[in-house]
Amino acid sequence: MYLLLWLVTPAGSVASHWPLWVVLGLGGLPLVAELLSDVWRLEFGADLLAGISIITAVILGEYLAGALVVLMLSGGEALEAYAVRTASSVLRALAKQMPTVAHRQTDAGLVAVPLEQIAIGDTLLVLPHEICPVDGIVVAGHGVMDEAYLTGEPYKMSKSTGSEVYSGAINGEAALTIRATKLASDSRYAKIMRVMQDSESNRPQLRRLGDQLGAYYTPLALAIAGAAWAISGESIRFLAVLVTATPCPLLIAIPVAIISSISLAARRGIIIRDPAILEQIGQCRTMIFDKTGTLTYGEPRLTAQLVAPGFQADDVLRAAASLEQYSRHPLALPVVQAAQARGLKIEHADELREPPGQGLTGIVAGREIQVTHRKKLLALQPALAAQLPPVTGGLECVILINGQYAATYQFRDEPRAEGVSFVHHLGPKHNITKLMLVTGDRQSEADYLAQRVGIRDVLASQTPEQKLAIVREETARAKTLYLGDGVNDAPALLAATVGVAMGQKSEVTSEAAGAVILDNSLSKVDELIHIGHRMRTVALQSALGGMGLSLAAMGFAAMGLLSPVLGAVTQEVIDVFSILNALRVSAPPRKLTDYQAGAEGAAKLSSPPPTVAAN
Secondary structure, three states: OHHHHHHHOOOOOHHHHHHHHHHHHHHHHHHHHHHHHHHHOOOOOHHHHHHHHHHHHHHOOOHHHHHHHHHHHHHHHHHHHOOOOOHHHHHHHHHHHOOOEEEEEEOOEEEEEEHHHOOOOOEEEEOOOOEOOOOEEEEEOOEEEEOHHHHOOOOEEEEOOOOEEOOOOEEOOOOEEEEEOOOHHHOHHHHHHHHHHHHHHOOOOOOOHHHHHHHHHHHHHHHHHHHHHHHHOOHHHHHHHHHHHOOHHHHHHHHHHHHHHHHHHHHOOEEEOOOHHHHHHHHOOEEEEOOOOOOEOOOOEEEEEEEOOOOOHHHHHHHHHHHHOOOOOOOHHHHHHHHHHOOOOOOOEEEEEOOOOOOEEEEEOOEEEEEEOHHHHHHHOHHHHHOOOOOOOOEEEEEEEOOEEEEEEEEEOOEOOOHHHHHHHHHHHHOOOEEEEEOOOOHHHHHHHHHHHOOOEEEOOOOHHHHHHHHHHHHHHOOEEEEEOOHHHHHHHHHOOEEEEEOOOOHHHHHHOOEEEOOOOHHHHHHHHHHHHHHHHHHHHHHHHHHHHHHHHHHHHHOOOOOHHHHHHHHHHHHHHHHHHHHHHHOOOOOOOOOOOOHHHHHHHHOOOOEEEOO
C-alpha cells in the first residue's frame, strides 16, 4: 500500500505516509507504553532499543524506518507466541476430565444429579469406563479401576465390596455401586486441582535468552549512539547508529531458531508446548523422575515363578495361562504372555467361576485350577502358610491344582529396557549432577526400581502436594527437569524449570508439561535434550555473530560513514545471515542421541521370568 501511494502521489506528499502512520500508531504506541514501563523498572531488554529507534525515527520524520521496526517486532512476537500455552488451558483440561454429573440410586431409580449435589452416604453407580465422581467405598460389584495417574500405583486395582475408590480413577468394564465418603469438593481429584492452581500461580519465571543478551547490548548501543551525537553534534548520526543497531538477531533470529527446533522435534515425535524449555533444558542440573510409566512400563510383568515341590514349572504355567485367558484381572495378561513367550500351548477351560474377591476357578484338561490370592487361601487353608514364600514387594497370585498348592507368581512393574543406560549417561553427557526418584508408589517398589536403574535419592508414597514441594525446593537450588506421565505429576511439571510428559495418557499432564514425548520412549527424552542444546548453541551463534557485525557497522555509522538508509541496508544484510544461520536448526543432524540401551541390560529386562522351586 505504501509503495503504491508513493508511486501515484506527488513527490513529498504526506498522503503517501498514512499507511506508515497507521502501523506506527497501532503498533508503536503500545510499544512506547511498554518502553516507559521497562525504563521505570530499570529493565533493558532487546525490544527497548527497537522502541527508542521507533521514537527517534518518528521525531526525525523517518516514518518508513520506524514502521519497519514495528513490523519486525510484531513478527518476532508472533514467532515467540507459537505453541505457548496459557495458564487457563491446564485448569480447563483438569476440569474437563471430571464428570459433571453422577448417577445416584434412589427409591425411584437411577437419577443423574450434578456433582455438587452429591452428599456423604449417597449410593452411586459408576458405569463401565466412566470416571469415578467422588471418593467412596464399593458396596456392590466386582471390577478394576485405573488409579495410576492419581496414586502412582502402576496396576489396575481390583475392586470388590469394601474397596476404596478415588475420584478421577477410570473404571473398568464392570459397573460398580459405591457409597460416597467425601464431598466432590473434598475428594482426591479436587485436591489435585487446588494444588494445580497453586502451582500455576507460583510457577518459575524464566528470563529469555534474547532479554539476557539485550541487557548488555542495549546500553552499549545507546552509549555508542549518544557518543556519536555528542562528538559530531549531528542528530542524524544518533539515528544512523540506532537503525544499524536494531537487534534483529535477537528479535527474529532467536525465535527462528526456536521455531526450527519445534519443527525438528515434531518430526521426531516430540511436541513442544512451551518454547522457553528449549532455552533452559540444556542448563538443568537436577533431573527428577516419576516412576510409573516413566522409568517403568506402567504395567505388571511376571518376574518370578516360585513352584512347589512335585510340580513342573511349565505345567503349572500352562494350566494357569489356560485359565487366565478368560479373566480380565490385571495380572491375567502377564501370565498368558509368559506362557506364550515359552511356547506353551494354551488349552481350553471349562466350568469357569470368578466369585468377587475369591479368584478364578476352572477345569483345564480334567484338573481343577484355581488362581487366587494369599489372604483368601490362608483363610480357607491356614496350614499352607508354611509352604508359601515370604511376602515381598510387588503383587502376587497363588496357583492351586486339584486343591494343592502349586506355585506363587510374583509381579512387578519392570524398568524399561533402556532405563539403566539412560540414567547412567545423564551425568557424563548432560552434566546432570543430581538424580531423584519421586513417586506416589510404595517404598518397596520405589527402592526396587531405584536399585535396578542406579538412582540413590528416592522419595516414595508422595502425594501431589508433596511432589510439588520437593520440586520447588530443588528448583530453588538448581534448574530442574521433571519427567512424569500422570495427573498426580501435573503440579510438579508446572513447578519444574522444564516439565516433560511421557505419552498422552492424560490431557491434564500434556497441558501442564512444556514438552510431550508421544511414543513414550526415554531415547526421545535424550533427543529433546540434544535439540534444546543445539537450539541454544545455534541461537547464540546467530545472536552474538549478528551483534558483533552490528557493532562494527555502528562504528562506521558513528563516524559518519553510513547514513541511516545505508545503515538500514547493512542491518538487513546482517539479519539475513543471522536468520539463515538460525534456520540450520531445522535440518536434522546425523545423530540426535548419544546413548544406546546396553545389550545386556535389555536382554536381562526382557528375559522370561525365573523359575524357583519352593522349599
